[in-house]
Amino acid sequence: MSIEARRDVFQAIADPTRRQIINLIAHKSMNLNAIADNFQISRPAISQHIKILTECGMVVVRQEGRERFCEAKLDGLSEVSNWVDQYKQFWNEKLDSLGSYLVKIQANNPLNEESNTNQSNNQ
Amino acid sequence: MSIEARRDVFQAIADPTRRQIINLIAHKSMNLNAIADNFQISRPAISQHIKILTECGMVVVRQEGRERFCEAKLDGLSEVSNWVDQYKQFWNEKLDSLGSYLVKIQANNPLNEESNTNQSNNQ
DNA sequence: AATATATGTAAGCATTTACTTACGCAAATT
DNA sequence: AATTTGCGTAAGTAAATGCTTACATATATT
Known part of the structure; x- marks a missing residue:
């Protein structure tokens, strides 16, 4: 110290x-x-x-x-979160769980097309 | 070293x-x-x-x-991300942007009630 | 008032960290 | 073959880190 x-x-x-x-x-x-x-x-x-x-x-x-x-x-901690999240695309777990969550919403919402694009270019 | x-x-x-x-x-x-x-x-x-x-x-x-x-x-980095994200609820920026995104989906999907609960206890 | 509790802080210490310079070596260039 | 380039590594160093014990101080309890 x-x-x-x-x-x-x-x-x-x-x-x-x-x-x-x-x-x-x-x-x-x-x-x-x-x-x-x-x-x-x-x-x-x-x-x-x-x-x-x-x-x-x-x-x-x-x-x-x-x-x-x-x-x-x-x-x-948001500073750490922000820095780390730049690199989200380099691992899969988190993206997958978010993905499946969006897919679940999507399943209940056949009208909404744009959340698909949100899903793909989220980062 | x-x-x-x-x-x-x-x-x-x-x-x-x-x-x-x-x-x-x-x-x-x-x-x-x-x-x-x-x-x-x-x-x-x-x-x-x-x-x-x-x-x-x-x-x-x-x-x-x-x-x-x-x-x-x-x-x-996912290890860091996972650890930090336990505490997401303690700062607002990120939650806000995720929140408004969910609200946007929600607006197009009046039938789906459970995503509300997902929004509040997401972490 | 005397003691006990909850804490901060200073000093000392071994270890780690982040660098430096000096050197060595293999692959490329001449 | 000689030199240059790209790199690893060793040794040395100042500073930082994470701890300890010893002590000081304020607030409670008795």
Whole structure:
């Protein structure tokens, strides 16, 4: 952690512990000790991860008495999503599930022709 | 780079230079010098980045005479996409555009009720 | 008031990262 | 055959990373 470093979302989620922290608090705020209980590493280590996540805007800390509740702010993930989604065309799973979903709508909607074209040049 | 390290896609794309490399070769294979021409850092540095990308399966190198063409294999990005997309509901832009698209289909398809539920609990 | 709890932060440390320069080697060119 | 080109790799280095332990501090509890 040392001095001061580049902080961006891509780097923030590069660490598996930080991804797990995000998973933990995505749906419900937790205080720091509660988060740390889920890991084998020390509480200060978790505190430092939270600091990093805070610095890149992915976590907001709300103080409540002596506790600090960590809330996930995952808007920043859209940056990752946008970057990755440029390359959607290079793998199939996701396209397939979207495809079958559109086909399902299509089946109930024989009048609509244009959603076909939407399906093919979506990206 | 030293000895041997954890290699996963999240860490691979954490580095901005590697993301640029991916951008460069996503649509057309390039040999190493051609890639390096786009950066200020040395050719060996690029070579090391390519090695990392190769180690986590995002680049395949095809030798052709003395040249080595680097081809992007971006299937691995689906792992990132899947992880990030769990949290789609936490930012709006993407949902909005998908939402308006579904609304548009919906408008042409008054019989189909279930796509409404699909829209709300899509994730 | 004394203690316990929840936390931040500093300092130290081993490891990893991202580079550099120097070199080696095979394939192409001359 | 000699040289140039395209590349990998080793060794060295500064900085970053991820952790630890030790300590400080504010808020609760007793």
